[in-house]
Amino acid sequence: MNPVEVLLVGGSVALAAQSAYAASLMLYAWEDAEKHVQSHAPRAFLPPHLRFTVLLPARHEEAVIQETIQRVVDLRYPAELVQVLVVIEAGDAGTIAKVEEKLAELRMRGKTHVRLITFDDPPINKPHGLNVGLRQATGDVVTIFDAEDEPHPDILNVVNTIMAGEGAPVVQCGVQLMNYADRWFSALNVLEYFFWFKSRMHYHSEVGMVPLGGNTVFIQRPLLQRIGGWDQRCLTEDADVGIRLSARGVPTRVVYEDEYVTREETPPTVGQFIKQRTRWNQGFLQVLGKGDWLRLPTWPQRLLALYTLGFPVLQALMMLYVPLSLWMMVFAKLPVLVAIVSSLPLYMLVVQFTISLVGLYEFTSVHRLRPSWFTPLWLLVAYFPYQCLLAFAALRAGWRQLQGVNTWEKTAHVGAHRQGEHAPTPTPATLGGEAGPVLVGREGPAPHAHGASSIVGAPDSLTQGVITRG
Amino acid sequence: MASSILVRRPAAPAAPAAPGTPAVARPAWWAVPLSAEAVLVLALGAVALVAHGLNMFNYPSLGRFDDEGIYMAQAWAVLRQGQLAPYTYFYDHAPGGWILIATWMGLTGGPHTFGSALDGGRLLMLLLHLAMVPLLYRIARKLGCPPPAAALVVLLFSVSPLSVFYQRLVLLDNIMLFWILLSLDLVLDGWGRLSRVVLSGLCFGVALLTKETALFLSPAVVFMAVQQRREHQGRFGLSAWLLSVSLVASFYPLYALLKEELLPAGSSLAFLIFNYNLKGEGASLIEALQWQSTRKGGGMLNLNNEFWQLVRGTWLGQDAVLFAGGALAVLANLIRGVVARLRGGRDRRALAAGLLGAMPLLYLARGGIVFDFYVLAALPFLCLNLGVLVSPLLSRPRAVVSGTIAALAGLALVGHYWTSGALQPLYTAHPAAAPRTALSWVKEHLPLDSRIVTFDATWVDLHEPGAGGRFFPDAHPHWKVALDPAIRGGVFKEDWRTVDYVLMTANLPQAFQDSGNTIVLEALRNASLVKRWEADGDAVELWKVNKPGTxxxxxxxxxxxxxxxxxxxxxxxxxxxxxxxxxxxxxxxxxxxxxxxxxxxxxxxxxxxxxxxxxxxxxxxxxxxxxxxxxxxxxxxxxxxxxxxxxxxxxxxxxxxxxxxxxxxxxxxxxxxxxxxxxxxxxxxxxxxxxxxxxxxxxxxxxxxxxxxxxxxxxxxxxxxxxxxxxxxxxxxxxxxxxxxxxxxxxxxxxxxxxxxxxxxxxxxxxxxxxxxxxxxxxxxxxxxxxxxxxxxxxxxxxxxxxxxxxxxxxxxxxxxxxxxxxxxxxxxxxxxxxxxxxxxxxxxxxxxxxxxxxxxxxxxxxxxxxxxxxxxxxxxxxxxxxxxxxxxxxxxxxxxxxxxxxxxxxxxxxxxxxxxxxxxxxxxxxxxxxxxxxxxxx
The missing domain is CATH 1.50.10.10 (Glycosyltransferase)
Structure with a gap:
C-alpha cells in the first residue's frame, strides 16, 4: 500500500468508528428497558415545595414575548412559589413596551409575580442577561425559558417531584423542535433534537459530563452562584455551565418524557440555521479552548468532553473527506480491499440515515403526528445536503474561531411551532391518586392536523439581532 | 468507569406485559445457580471434544469431499496471494467462510502447523463445534427447554454419527452454522438489549457472507427477531436487526461492483462453464447467483428428487433417530405452536423452534440440487426440536428425576448408535492414510515443475512451500482443468500431452466423465500407474502420462x-x-x-x-x-x-x-x-x-x-x-x-x-x-x-x-x-x-x-x-x-x-x-x- 492508501484506510476506519459511536449514542435510550423507564417523568407529582425563579431573557422578541409570558404564568404551580424575571437590554424599547403592556394586563388580573429587569452595560447578550437575572433571583431553583419556548404546563410539578424526591441538584428536561414539515431541513433538524435530548443526553448524564441545554434546565440557585453564574464571553454559555458543574462532580438528571418536552421551532431560513449552528459550534470550540473539561474527574468524562466539544472539527473533516473518498473510489484505481474500507464512512452515513428515518416515525408517533407518505423521501433527498449544511457551519465556526470573530448571531423566532397546538394533555394524577401509570399510547386518535404550511420569511429586523461584545 | 451501551447491566425488572411483549420469554437460566449449569455445559463440551475430535484427521478421508480442499485452497489464496481464490473467483460462494479459515491459518503459523492443510482446517471445525455447544445449549434454554432437555439437545448434536461425520469436514455450512447460532443466541437476549439485536444482525450478515443458503433460515430468525421486540426498543428493534444484516451482506455485491463483476459482462457468460460450454472468461455475481439458484435437482414434488434420494440412501442410514425423529418433532412443534396461537396463547417458543427446523428442511426438499452435507444446516435445529418436544417430560419439579431420565436417554442414545454400528468407523477407520501417504510421496518424489492434475484435498499441500521448500505451482484440480479456460487452455493448452501426472482417488474417473474432462480422460488413456496407496477402503493412484519429460x-x-x-x-x-x-x-x-x-x-x-x-x-x-x-x-x-x-x-x-x-x-x-x-x-x-x-x-x-x-x-x-x-x-x-x-x-x-x-x-x-x-x-x-x-x-x-x-x-x-x-x-x-x-x-x-x-x-x-x-x-x-x-x-x-x-x-x-x-x-x-x-x- 502506498502512503495515500494508508492514509485513506486509516482515515476511513477512524471516521467510520466515530460514526458508529455516534450512532450508538443516538440509540442509547432504546438500549434496554431500564433506560426506557429511567428517562420517564414521574407518573405522579409530589406536592409543590420548591420555589422556582424563571428567567426569561429576550431581545427583539416583540412578536412572541407576550404569549411566552402568558405561558409561563399559566404553568400549573402555585404562583407564590414562582418568580418570573423577564430580562431585557434597556435599548430594546419595542420588546420592553410589549412586556410592560403584558405586565399591566397581568396586574389587572392580580398576577404580580412577574417582573421586568433591564440592563444597559455591555456585553449585551444572553449570558449577561441571565447573570443580571440571577442577582435578583430568590427561588431555590433557577430555570430558563427562551422567548419562543412553549413549556409544558406541568413542567414545574415534574421538576419539583424529581428534585424533591431524588435530591437531584440539576435537571435537564427535554427540548424539542416540533415543526418538522416546514422547511426542507426541518425534519432533520427536529430529529437532531430528538436524538440529542431523548437519547444522547442520558448517556452524558450516565458518564457525568453534561453539556446542558439553553433552556428548561433547572439548577439549584446556590450551586449556580457558587460557580459564578454564566460566562458572559461564551457563545454557548449553557454547555459551558454544564461542563463546569460536571467538573465539580454535580450529577445531572435528564428527563425526556415526550409529553413534557419544551417545544421550540427550527430556524426559519437556511441562513438562520447556518448562523445558529455556527454559533453553537464556535461556542463548543470556545469551551474546548477554555479547558474546564480538563478538570473533569475521570478520563472517560474528559474523552467524552473532547469528543463532544471537538465534534465540529470532526464534522468539517468528514465533509472534506467524503467527496475525496467518493472521488477516489470512482476514479482512482484502488485495490479492492482499500476501496471497500474507504466505503465504510459512507456505510455509516447510510446507517445514520436509517436511524434518522426510523427516528422520524418514533418522533411523529410519540407526538401523535402523522407524517405524509413523502416525508421519508423528503428525508432521503434532504439528508446529504443537510450534512453539507452542518459541515459548512462547522467549517465556518472553525474559520471564525481562528479569525477571533466572536459576535453573537441571534436566531430569529416567529412562533412557527405555535401554529398548530398539540392535543390537550391529561391532568396527571396527584401522588397516591387512583390513576395508574400512563403509557404513551401508540394507537391514540390523531390530533387535529399539524400546521404543515410553510412559514413566511422573517423580517430583517428580527434576523439581524447581532450585538457585538464590548 | 462509565458504562457504554455494550456494558451489561444488572437485570432490570421485566418490562410490563403489553402488546408486542415477546412471546419468547426470557428464561431464568441465570437464576439457576450458575455453577451447576456451567459444569453441565463443560461436561457436554468434553463429550463433544472426544466425539468430534477423536480420529477426526483420519475419517472421513481427505479426498472424500472436494469442497474441503476447495475452501482450503481459497483460504490459502487469501493468506498467501491476497486474493479470494487461486483461480478466477467466479462468486460460487461468498468468501466469508474461507476468509475466516485464512485468518485461522495465519494466526496458527501457516497451513502446515497441524499436519496437512486439511488437518488445520478440521481443527478449526472442532473449535467451532465446541463453540456451538454452549450456544446451542443457551438457545435451547431460551426456547423453554429445562437443563436436562437442553443437555440432550447438545448431546444429540455432538454424538449423532450423522452430525459428527459432516461436522468434521471443512465446509462453509459448518462455519455458517456457528454464525447463525451466535446470531440466535444474541437475538434471544433476555433483556432485549438493542445492542444485542444489532450484534445478532451483524452475525447473521456474516452467516450470509459465509454461505448464502443462510438466507433460507432467515424467515425463522426474523420471526424470532419480531417476537423479541420490546416496548423500549420502539421501532428500532426489528429495523436495527435488518439494517445490520443488510449492511454486512452488502459487502458481497459491493466487492463485485468494485471489481466490475456485478453484472453479466456482455455475452461472456462465465457461469456457462458449468454447462461445460466454455466461451468467455469473465465472472459475475448476478450470474453466479442465478446459476446457484437454478442448479437442477429433480423438482419439488418429485419423490425421486435429490433430497428424497439422499434421505433414503444416506441420511436415514447414518442416523434415523436424529433425521426422522427430528423431522417429526419439527412437525409436532409447528402443530403445537399453531394450535397454541389459535387458542390465543402467548407462548410461541414451540412455533419458533418448529420454524427453525422447518426452514432448512424445506430448503433441502425444494427440488434443487442437494449435496449430502447440505443436511448440516438442519442438524442443530432438528436436535433443538426434539429437545423442545420432550421438554414437558423433563420439566419435573424434582431435578433429580429429570436429570436421571435425561441421563438414561443419553446413554440409550449412545448405546443405540454403538449397536447400530454407525459410530465405530468414526473412531476406528483410517482411510485418510491413503491420500496422506500419497501426498507425502508425491511431494518428495515428483519434480517441482511437473504438471499435475490432482484432487482438491491435496491442493494447498502441493502449493504451499513446506519445510522442504518443495511445491508444485503447476498442480491443478481436475475440475479446473475441465472448466476453467485459463487452466484448460492457458496451462494445459487443450492438450493431454501437457499433463505429466494425474493424482486421483478411485472415484474420480466418473467425475472426469461427468465434467467432460477430455484432457484428463485422454491423458489417462495414455498413462501408466506409478503407485497406488490403499487404506480402509480408500485408494489413491498416481498415474504418469506415457512420455518422457521433466x-x-x-x-x-x-x-x-x-x-x-x-x-x-x-x-x-x-x-x-x-x-x-x-x-x-x-x-x-x-x-x-x-x-x-x-x-x-x-x-x-x-x-x-x-x-x-x-x-x-x-x-x-x-x-x-x-x-x-x-x-x-x-x-x-x-x-x-x-x-x-x-x-x-x-x-x-x-x-x-x-x-x-x-x-x-x-x-x-x-x-x-x-x-x-x-x-x-x-x-x-x-x-x-x-x-x-x-x-x-x-x-x-x-x-x-x-x-x-x-x-x-x-x-x-x-x-x-x-x-x-x-x-x-x-x-x-x-x-x-x-x-x-x-x-x-x-x-x-x-x-x-x-x-x-x-x-x-x-x-x-x-x-x-x-x-x-x-x-x-x-x-x-x-x-x-x-x-x-x-x-x-x-x-x-x-x-x-x-x-x-x-x-x-x-x-x-x-x-x-x-x-x-x-x-x-x-x-x-x-x-x-x-x-x-x-x-x-x-x-x-x-x-x-x-x-x-x-x-x-x-x-x-x-x-x-x-x-x-x-x-x-x-x-x-x-x-x-x-x-x-x-x-x-x-x-x-x-x-x-x-x-x-x-x-x-x-x-x-x-x-x-x-x-x-x-x-x-x-x-x-x-x-x-x-x-x-x-x-x-x-x-
Whole structure:
C-alpha cells in the first residue's frame, strides 16, 4: 500500500468508528428497558415545595414575548412559589413596551409575580442577561425559558417531584423542535433534537459530563452562584455551565418524557440555521479552548468532553473527506480491499440515515403526528445536503474561531411551532391518586392536523439581532 | 468507569406485559445457580471434544469431499496471494467462510502447523463445534427447554454419527452454522438489549457472507427477531436487526461492483462453464447467483428428487433417530405452536423452534440440487426440536428425576448408535492414510515443475512451500482443468500431452466423465500407474502420462548425484568392497558425455587413464586399494570407454580425446577381436585368445559403437563385427544350448567353437552360463540403442523376439532377475538390470507394457531424497537448465547433470552400483536422452 492508501484506510476506519459511536449514542435510550423507564417523568407529582425563579431573557422578541409570558404564568404551580424575571437590554424599547403592556394586563388580573429587569452595560447578550437575572433571583431553583419556548404546563410539578424526591441538584428536561414539515431541513433538524435530548443526553448524564441545554434546565440557585453564574464571553454559555458543574462532580438528571418536552421551532431560513449552528459550534470550540473539561474527574468524562466539544472539527473533516473518498473510489484505481474500507464512512452515513428515518416515525408517533407518505423521501433527498449544511457551519465556526470573530448571531423566532397546538394533555394524577401509570399510547386518535404550511420569511429586523461584545 | 451501551447491566425488572411483549420469554437460566449449569455445559463440551475430535484427521478421508480442499485452497489464496481464490473467483460462494479459515491459518503459523492443510482446517471445525455447544445449549434454554432437555439437545448434536461425520469436514455450512447460532443466541437476549439485536444482525450478515443458503433460515430468525421486540426498543428493534444484516451482506455485491463483476459482462457468460460450454472468461455475481439458484435437482414434488434420494440412501442410514425423529418433532412443534396461537396463547417458543427446523428442511426438499452435507444446516435445529418436544417430560419439579431420565436417554442414545454400528468407523477407520501417504510421496518424489492434475484435498499441500521448500505451482484440480479456460487452455493448452501426472482417488474417473474432462480422460488413456496407496477402503493412484519429460531429467540428475556421492572417489567409482571395475568407469564416462558434464568426464577418464590403461592399451578390468588386481580386459568396458572417448572428443571438440579413443579402438581390434572362419568376432575380452572354444558374451555386443569405430578405424572390418554379432545373437537366443527348449532369451555367455564356428554352451568356473541373468539383460538395451541410432532391421527383428518378456510383464507386472534357458524362474525377485533389459525390448515390442513397467519400476520405485545434512531449500530436483515443460529433446541435452547439492535417486540397494548404473541407462533410453553425438554433436 502506498502512503495515500494508508492514509485513506486509516482515515476511513477512524471516521467510520466515530460514526458508529455516534450512532450508538443516538440509540442509547432504546438500549434496554431500564433506560426506557429511567428517562420517564414521574407518573405522579409530589406536592409543590420548591420555589422556582424563571428567567426569561429576550431581545427583539416583540412578536412572541407576550404569549411566552402568558405561558409561563399559566404553568400549573402555585404562583407564590414562582418568580418570573423577564430580562431585557434597556435599548430594546419595542420588546420592553410589549412586556410592560403584558405586565399591566397581568396586574389587572392580580398576577404580580412577574417582573421586568433591564440592563444597559455591555456585553449585551444572553449570558449577561441571565447573570443580571440571577442577582435578583430568590427561588431555590433557577430555570430558563427562551422567548419562543412553549413549556409544558406541568413542567414545574415534574421538576419539583424529581428534585424533591431524588435530591437531584440539576435537571435537564427535554427540548424539542416540533415543526418538522416546514422547511426542507426541518425534519432533520427536529430529529437532531430528538436524538440529542431523548437519547444522547442520558448517556452524558450516565458518564457525568453534561453539556446542558439553553433552556428548561433547572439548577439549584446556590450551586449556580457558587460557580459564578454564566460566562458572559461564551457563545454557548449553557454547555459551558454544564461542563463546569460536571467538573465539580454535580450529577445531572435528564428527563425526556415526550409529553413534557419544551417545544421550540427550527430556524426559519437556511441562513438562520447556518448562523445558529455556527454559533453553537464556535461556542463548543470556545469551551474546548477554555479547558474546564480538563478538570473533569475521570478520563472517560474528559474523552467524552473532547469528543463532544471537538465534534465540529470532526464534522468539517468528514465533509472534506467524503467527496475525496467518493472521488477516489470512482476514479482512482484502488485495490479492492482499500476501496471497500474507504466505503465504510459512507456505510455509516447510510446507517445514520436509517436511524434518522426510523427516528422520524418514533418522533411523529410519540407526538401523535402523522407524517405524509413523502416525508421519508423528503428525508432521503434532504439528508446529504443537510450534512453539507452542518459541515459548512462547522467549517465556518472553525474559520471564525481562528479569525477571533466572536459576535453573537441571534436566531430569529416567529412562533412557527405555535401554529398548530398539540392535543390537550391529561391532568396527571396527584401522588397516591387512583390513576395508574400512563403509557404513551401508540394507537391514540390523531390530533387535529399539524400546521404543515410553510412559514413566511422573517423580517430583517428580527434576523439581524447581532450585538457585538464590548 | 462509565458504562457504554455494550456494558451489561444488572437485570432490570421485566418490562410490563403489553402488546408486542415477546412471546419468547426470557428464561431464568441465570437464576439457576450458575455453577451447576456451567459444569453441565463443560461436561457436554468434553463429550463433544472426544466425539468430534477423536480420529477426526483420519475419517472421513481427505479426498472424500472436494469442497474441503476447495475452501482450503481459497483460504490459502487469501493468506498467501491476497486474493479470494487461486483461480478466477467466479462468486460460487461468498468468501466469508474461507476468509475466516485464512485468518485461522495465519494466526496458527501457516497451513502446515497441524499436519496437512486439511488437518488445520478440521481443527478449526472442532473449535467451532465446541463453540456451538454452549450456544446451542443457551438457545435451547431460551426456547423453554429445562437443563436436562437442553443437555440432550447438545448431546444429540455432538454424538449423532450423522452430525459428527459432516461436522468434521471443512465446509462453509459448518462455519455458517456457528454464525447463525451466535446470531440466535444474541437475538434471544433476555433483556432485549438493542445492542444485542444489532450484534445478532451483524452475525447473521456474516452467516450470509459465509454461505448464502443462510438466507433460507432467515424467515425463522426474523420471526424470532419480531417476537423479541420490546416496548423500549420502539421501532428500532426489528429495523436495527435488518439494517445490520443488510449492511454486512452488502459487502458481497459491493466487492463485485468494485471489481466490475456485478453484472453479466456482455455475452461472456462465465457461469456457462458449468454447462461445460466454455466461451468467455469473465465472472459475475448476478450470474453466479442465478446459476446457484437454478442448479437442477429433480423438482419439488418429485419423490425421486435429490433430497428424497439422499434421505433414503444416506441420511436415514447414518442416523434415523436424529433425521426422522427430528423431522417429526419439527412437525409436532409447528402443530403445537399453531394450535397454541389459535387458542390465543402467548407462548410461541414451540412455533419458533418448529420454524427453525422447518426452514432448512424445506430448503433441502425444494427440488434443487442437494449435496449430502447440505443436511448440516438442519442438524442443530432438528436436535433443538426434539429437545423442545420432550421438554414437558423433563420439566419435573424434582431435578433429580429429570436429570436421571435425561441421563438414561443419553446413554440409550449412545448405546443405540454403538449397536447400530454407525459410530465405530468414526473412531476406528483410517482411510485418510491413503491420500496422506500419497501426498507425502508425491511431494518428495515428483519434480517441482511437473504438471499435475490432482484432487482438491491435496491442493494447498502441493502449493504451499513446506519445510522442504518443495511445491508444485503447476498442480491443478481436475475440475479446473475441465472448466476453467485459463487452466484448460492457458496451462494445459487443450492438450493431454501437457499433463505429466494425474493424482486421483478411485472415484474420480466418473467425475472426469461427468465434467467432460477430455484432457484428463485422454491423458489417462495414455498413462501408466506409478503407485497406488490403499487404506480402509480408500485408494489413491498416481498415474504418469506415457512420455518422457521433466521427470526423466530430474531422475537422471538425481541418479548421477547419488552415484557421485556414494561411489566416486577422485574419478574412481569404488564399490563397497573397495574394488573398481573397468565396466563402472566406462559407464561413468558414457553418462558424463551424454550428460554434457565435461568436468566429471575428465575426472573419471583421468583416473582410468592413470590407473587402468595397461600395456596393451586396454583397460585392466579389476583394481583394488591402489593396485590393479587383474590386468585382463573386458571387451564391453573397453568398447564403452572407447565410444565415450570418441563421443566426448566430438562433443567437446577435443582432438586428444579423439586420439585416445582411436588408440583404444585399435587395441580392441588387436586384442579382443578374433577371426573365425573368415569372420571377425568380438570376444568377451583379451583373456579368451588361447582357448579352443572362444567365450562370447552377447550382452557385450555393441553394434552402435562398432559403426563409430568403423569411422575412426577404416582399416579394420568393424562392419564384419556388427554382422557376426547379430548372427551370434539370433543363433544364441534360439539355441537350446543343452536345455530342452529355448525361451528365446539371450544367454549370459556362449562359446564359439573355433573349429566349427558353431555356438556351444560355455564352461566357466562356477556359474550356469546359459541362463538369462544379470549379464544377458543388457543385450536388449544395446540392441535397442542400435535401433535408435541406425534403424537396423536386425535390431527391430531381434527386439520383436522378446515375447517371453512381454508375457512376463503382462502377466506378472515385472520380470524375474534370472531365468533358465527354457524360461523357468531361477531367481524371482526382479533386478534393476533385468527391468532395464525388458524395458528396452518392450519399448519396441509392446510400448504400453513398457510404459507400465517404467512408471511402476523406475519412477514408482525410485527413492528420491535430500541427502542428510543438506539444507532442504537448496536441495534442487529438476534437470539443470531444462526449460519448464521441455520435451524429450531438452532432456537429452542435459540428462544427468546434477550439482553436488542436488536430490538423489536410488533404485533397489543403494550400495549396488550396477543397479544404479542400469537404472540410469534405462531411464535415459526411455527419455531418448542417448543421442548419437558422433553423427550429430550437440550444440
Amino acid at each position: 521427470t526423466e531429467g530430474a531422475l537422471l540428475a538425481a541418479g548421477t548425484a547419488h552415484i557421485a556421492e556414494r561411489f566416486e572417489r577422485g574419478g574412481a567409482l569404488v564399490r563397497p568392497d573397495g574394488t573398481v571395475a573397468s565396466e563402472s568407469q566406462a559407464y561413468a564416462m558414457l553418462r558424463a558425455v551424454w550428460s554434457d558434464d565435461r568436468a566429471a568426464f575428465d575426472q573419471v577418464w583421468g583416473w582410468t587413464q592413470r590407473s587402468l590403461v595397461n600395456r596393451k592399451g586396454l583397460l585392466s578390468w579389476l583394481w583394488r586399494d591402489g593396485v590393479v588386481v587383474d590386468t585382463h580386459a573386458a571387451s564391453d568396458a573397453d568398447t564403452d570407454a572407447a565410444l565415450a572417448l570418441l563421443l566426448a572428443g566430438r562433443r567437446w571438440n577435443d582432438p586428444e580425446l579423439l586420439a585416445a579413443g582411436r588408440r583404444l579402438v585399435q587395441a580392441i581390434w588387436e586384442h579382443e577381436v578374433i577371426t573365425v572362419r573368415g569372420k571377425p568376432y568380438i570376444t568377451a575380452g583379451d583373456w579368451v585368445q588361447e582357448t579352443p572354444v572362444v567365450a562370447l558374451n552377447p550382452s557385450y555386443f555393441s553394434p552402435y559403437a562398432y559403426r563409430v569405430f568403423q569411422d575412426v578405424d577404416p582399416q579394420h572390418d568393424w562392419w564384419g563385427v556388427v554382422n557376426s554379432g547379430y548372427e551370434v545373437l539370433f543363433a544364441a537366443s534360439s539355441a537350446t544350448l543343452g536345455a530342452e527348449r529355448s525361451a528365446g532369451l539371450p544367454p549370459d555367455w556362449v562359446g564359439l567353437d573355433r573349429a566349427t564356428g558353431q555356438l556351444v554352451p560355455l564352461r566357466l568356473d562356477s556359474s550356469d552360463t546359459v541362463r538369462y541373468g544379470y549379464d544377458a539383460a543388457r543385450t536388449y538395451w544395446r540392441v535397442a540403442l542400435d535401433l535408435r541410432w541406425t534403424a537396423d532391421g536386425r535390431a527391430s527383428a531381434y527386439l520383436s523376439q522378446a515375447g517371453f518378456l512381454r508375457d512376463e510383464v503382462r502377466r506378472e507386472g515385472q520380470v524375474s532377475a534370472v531365468y533358465g534357458r527354457d524360461g523357468t524362474v531361477i531367481e524371482r525377485p526382479p533386478s534393476v538390470v533385468g527391468h532395464a533389459g525388458a524395458l528396452a525390448a518392450l519399448l519396441t515390442l509392446d510400448p504400453p507394457a513398457a510404459h507400465a513397467l517404467y512408471a511402476n519400476h523406475f519412477v514408482g520405485r525410485a527413492v528420491v531424497s535430500c541427502p542428510a545434512g543438506q539444507p532442504a531449500a537448496r536441495c534442487a530436483y529438476r534437470p539443470a537448465g531444462a526449460a519448464t515443460g521441455g520435451a524429450g529433446s531438452a532432456v537429452a541435452g542435459t540428462a544427468g547433470t546434477a550439482g553436488a547439492e542436488g536430490r538423489q535417486a536410488v533404485w533397489a540397494n543403494p550400495d549396488d552400483l550396477y543397479a544404479q548404473d542400469w537404472a540410469w541407462f534405462a531411464t535415459a533410453l526411455y527419455a531418448d536422452a542417448l543421442a548419437n553425438l558422433w553423427q550429430a554433436p550437440a550444440p
